[in-house]
Amino acid sequence: MTTTSKHDERIAVMTFASVYPHYITKVENKGRTIAELHQVLEWLTGFDDTKLQTLINDKVTFKTFFKKAKLNPNAHLIKGVICGYRIEAIETQLTKEVRYLDKLVDELAKGRKMEKILRNA
Template sequence: MSTTPEHDRKIAVMSFASVYPHYVNKVEKKGRTKAELHQVIEWLTGFSDTELQELIEKKVSFQEFFEKANLTPNASLIKGVICGYRIEEIETPLTKQVRYLDKLVDELAKGKKMEKILRAE
């Protein structure tokens, strides 16, 4: 599945800090915690709480966020549809990485067990 270059550009320049509060709100509204959200983000990107906070304060773009990330080798196990796109069919690496994060946040909000979210089983 191909995304448009315009779509990919919008994602690349969007600030992680502008989306982060929506992630927090989404998971907390469904009874999950900010700590669980940070655990999921750390699993995907390798960022500690301190590093994550620094990136939020610097208002880095998603492009810079994922350039600095040390993506888990198990990221390719994240599959399914998010925002109308089948993740495993997205061709643009950055867009795919952002959708990985969106999918993990969605799974957390839907009450999925942490072991499954972190692809430990």
């Protein structure tokens, strides 16, 4: 399943700050912590807590968010289906990166072990 240009543009202009509270709610409702969420975010993007807060305060779009990120070299190991899309089949790089993040948050909320989420094992 490929994404449409309209879908890709909608993701590009969405702000990270608008989605971040939903990530928190999702993981906390399943017994995980904000610290674990931040660990996942830092693994994927290289952003520490301070940089993450700056990006939230600045209300950057996902396009800017991932442009500033230093994507983990093992991010390509994130596979599967999220939001109805098979990650490895997504052709638009930004949409793929956002879906990487969605998949990691989903795995965290589902109780997967951190070593597996961070593709260390």
